[in-house]
Amino acid sequence: MDGKLSQSDKEQLEDFVGLGPRRFTLLYSITRDGCSSATFHQRCDYQGPTVTVLYNQQGSVYGGYTSASWSSIGTTTRDDKAFLFQLQFSGSSRPNKFSITNTAYSIYCHASNGPVFGGNAGYDLNCFSGTINKSGAYYQLNGGNSFGTNYSMSGVSSWNGIHNGNLQVTELEVYSVCVQPSTTSASTGTDDKECEAWGRHPEFGDELRQELLQEIASMQPYSELKLQEYRVLLIGPVGAGKSSFVNTVCSAFRGRIVQRATCGDQQHSFTKSYQAYNVKTQKNAPLHFRLCDTRGLEPDLGINMKEFDYLVNGHFNAESSISLEDKMFVVKPSLAEKVHCVVFVLDASTLDKLDPGVIIKMKEFVKITARGNTKQALLLTKIDIADNYVKESPQHALSSFAIQDVVVKASNMFGFPRYSILPVKNYEEEAEMREDVDILALLALRKILHFAEDYMDGILNDRGFGAESFLYSESDDLALETEAASESA
Template identity: 85%
Template structure:
């Protein structure tokens, strides 16, 4: 779906932005994705410059632009480049730009609201909050518009001259607005289609590396939950790089190449047991998360669907050795009957080789898709780690920071998103330490960027626990319904 924004309106917005050709990529559409603040933030947070466009039944088209990223941090964001705009009014072209006058209140980023322009005492354009269901041919948005609070509304006397006096919209879209890359190389004069800025990231360097190390070192579960660590499960095909990612993360914090998890090139999985690795700093301080390595997935061997379900829900103990012939069962002496929240998985990370994604065994892919459904059903958070990006693109091999500019890596991300149904923001490219003899700053940064997002997802899981069950410690360990489910399963197994 390319969206409703016409080419002429895109050109008008390019003129308003004033920085040359732009590429408009549809991130969010209420007719496609549903009118939900949660979905808006899932699809649009941390995507860089965006334009929000509203269309109503009278043929009016209007909205707002911000060069700052949306987020869910509950604060105002300063943006000197933000503006509101009008493109059409009652079917007639009427382009107008309304620049920001109070830059401290350019946009407001609130998780329970959609796009909000303005802030403090009044919101110039507040689209909606919560979830809005379609009413016939339109969506009755529950937001509001305040005339001239933080934006200069010259050329119109009221919001009625923009939205016809109502917030009954047929569509609301959010587009990312990126630089349109040149298709010709300045040095050779030939077509250059290898690079395109598809991912926003900070400037790579030691300052960013140190920031990430400090931020991750400070992250820990909420004290109300009485947990010491987040538990992250790594799962994927044989040779995808699960164990190598464990070693890469450990290396980044130790400041030297580390080999904690055993890994190698074999036909079958090198990892035979469920291993949970804690990560330590140079001063030997343990961080508040564990990376849990598992046996690699194979068409006929490895973890099956029931075993995966047990893993995610904490029934499989650490150091359990997977049996290729028989999976763990309720009768197994090692089976954890009543797992605590600490033993359950808080984020599942699927690990896939970016260079062989299109060659993934159909049976393994089918198994992974089932795992994705199981994870989603239990509200456990999930992400997808793309490894071996240096093999997928030789330009990335030269400098891994090119991962966010590589068209080939972008194509792999899009393909993975379609294959497994993951939103693109949860697909994380990394290059593990494999052939290196010395540390590389850029390898550390890619791994740390991925790890930070994974731990944020684990934190989101904890937020759900607190919201759904309250903060009483007794209610967070095991529920009576879990007992009933296991009893039912035991009966079916014995039968």
């Protein structure tokens, strides 16, 4: 779906933004994705510059632009480049740009709201909050407008001259707005001097690398839960780079190329059984997380759905002969034995060639993970093969349109929000350490551990803490008893 925004309106918006040709990529559409603040944030948070466009039954088209990223943190965001706009009024072209006058209140970001422009004394354009169901041919948005509070609405006397006096929209779309690739640039169409990163990040360098190493080294589970470490499960097709990621993370912390996990190219998985790796610093101090490597997924081989369910929920720390009758089977796993974040690993260079049987299996695994509220992320490896521009320097992955396209494909294929899709380049051919390889891996690892922390937050908020027994419920016992009976039958 390309969206409703016409080419002439895109060109008008390019003129309003004033930075040359733009590339418009549809992130969110209420007719496609549902009118929900949760879905809006899932698809639009941390995507860089965006334009929000509303369409009504009278043929009016209007909205707002921000160069800042949307988020769910519950605060206003400063953006001196933000503006509101009008493109069409009652079916006729009427281009108007309404510049920001109070940059401290350019946009308001909150998990309960959709796009909101303005803040403090009033929201100039507040689209909606919560979930809005379609009413006949339109959606009756429940936001509102405080005319001219933080934006200059010169040339229009009231909001009635923009949206015909109602918030009954037939569509609301959010597009990412990036630099349009040049026909004379490198193979990916990116322009080194001009390209804005679709994955926002601090400036790469040793300072960032050291900050990430220190921050990750300081991370550990909440003391109330009495856990020693986060448990992260890596799962993906044969050759995707799960074991290589383990080695890359270990290398980043040891300061030298490390080969803890066995890896290589072959038809079937190099990893033959479940392996849990701890990671240590240069001073041999253990960190508070464990990376659990698994056999590569194949259509008819490797882990099946039942085995995966048992692994994620801590019933079994192995991958073969998993059975309720096995003496190693844990009937009532503790929180320490459960997986806190599942990381699916895919080869970015071969995503289009992924076996249909593996796709089906992975989608089922995604459902199983979500059902238990375990957090999940998707790691994109071999980005240097997917894009020669990235091969020059892995940090270009965050400004490469080729990698951005792979992220979008992976998101559409498996339903992951884009902020949870993490590009990395593993150590494979290198004989020496590379700062940019370390930083990409550490950025991904930090986000994965944040997701594991979110899982812990859910445990504390939903069930309280104290006795170990809260980690397992009577309904879990009943489910296992039922399964045991069916197996014996």
